[in-house]
Amino acid sequence: MFTRNKLLAFAALALATPAWAQERQFDPNGSVKFNLPADSPVSLISCDVNESRATVRGGALTLDVHLDLALKNAGNRRLRGITLLIVSQESLPVGRASVSRLVDVGRDEIFPMRVDVRLMRPAGTPGPLVQVNLDGVLFEDLNFYGPNRLNSKRTMTFWEMEARRDRAYFKRMLAERGATGLQESVIESLKRQDDMQRLDVRMVRGRTTTASTNVPGRIEKFAFLDMPEAPVKAVQGWAEISGDEVRSPRIEVRNLSNKPIRYVEIAWLVKDASGQQYVAGSVPLSDSDLYLPAGQTSEMVQDAALRFYKPKSATALPIQQLVGVVNQVEYSDGKVWIPKRDYIGLSPSPEEQRLTDLYRIRGLSALMVELNKF
């Protein structure tokens, strides 16, 4: 009897072992569902899922989603940006991901887009693997198409306005100071990017990042960079700092313009004990129903706890000072405001990053050709 049971156990183990780390390729026809409205200005030419894998380890299923997409501008207007929402039913209680691509694509032109997402969920739960939905497309004339569930219209409009500002700056350098002037301004930008201290971050909404530090800390006030031409003034702000954790940043802003405002974002920098400054992130005025009339004041509160780490460091950075800069403003009519380049002490815009990368990889001539396209 004992021997028979032992044999059965071995047989069960032998059958179970392949399932322990069973890996499967995606079905090209069924694993990924691509949802584009019938009147979408973008059409799907191809979707390569060959690199995607579904792996079962123990009781967990891991989906490594790698999609190589070829999309076509099927409309009449030039495209400047596109955002896709990546949805997995099983990941929805946890989070969502979106992928945006900044492009300059004319009618009938095809452009590539890559999606890399990993989803982890309990094995055995039914349902489709991944769905890709169009959240929106931004045109050259700043019109927008799409459901805009992720506020892609606002986000891509800010990127496009920053792109126009930075292209205009480099073109002006070229026009006023020639190739040498352009080169110097690009090198200056690259140096600023290299000098920029970045931090890893761990964030939890609504509570502390660790239960053991749930003790009230000190209240630290924000220092704000003076920006006279900004339509919004950051009046005051503070956050609770407990050890190396920053909690619940709140900032009071006043609308100095003569138009109502529906979105404000304050860029956020932190300083450590040595005075070293780091770009920490942003505090958006997040209420979707925000309406801040001219001359009125409102408070931006984010119920979040954040810890910052130097890259590759396991120890959180002790925060000594908080600095805020008005970074983005959207009026109720949809028009946006961004700071001049003079005030950029923050991350470079996506377009500045692209242009300086182009210089670094292909040289000054390639950059000049690129600038002349616009």
Place this chain on the structure above:
Amino acid sequence: MIQLKVPASHIPQTQLALYSRGDLGFWHRKVVERHLNHCEECAGAAVEFIQLQESLRRSSDRMPAALEGSAWQTLASEMSANIRLGLSAGECVSFAGKPSRVAFVSRPRLSLALAGLTVLAVLIAMEHPALHRAPVPVPVQAQAESPTLEASGDETMVTSGDRGLSVPAPAGSNVIRTVSAHGAVRSRYVDDTGVTIVNVYAE
């Protein structure tokens, strides 16, 4: 078949206070709701408690910094806990005589003693620094359900229990990452064909 017990007398103020905060258990809540349906006096008191809660909630926005955020929540939790402690103490006393909790109203001395105990417990909690500062433990279940957003190295991920979502950046790319206190991390990188920007949102 389970019969809901409807008290013949009025609902104690402590029960109404817990009811107004949504802190009563399912059956106790049903008992209170059934009573409120036919007792104007208690219904009026319940409305007053709810209005008081709303008023406190609004005024908490203007409280001193020392009582803001988690400090106020800690204090509120302790006060709730002390009301419950008072109720439990009352239960112990009431079982010796009459098992019904709502019968306190018909026994004024017992009600008075219970109210005194509750007030005393709240005052001790507020005056005693160690008790006042004691952290409220975060329930294990709540921790598991709050997604954690992390951005480190070339990966951004949001996890909660055995579920998660992560987005890697291409190896060797110059990733610029920004975190929004609203609950999202944005990573962007440049490749041969342009700029890709990936957002990960915690739900």
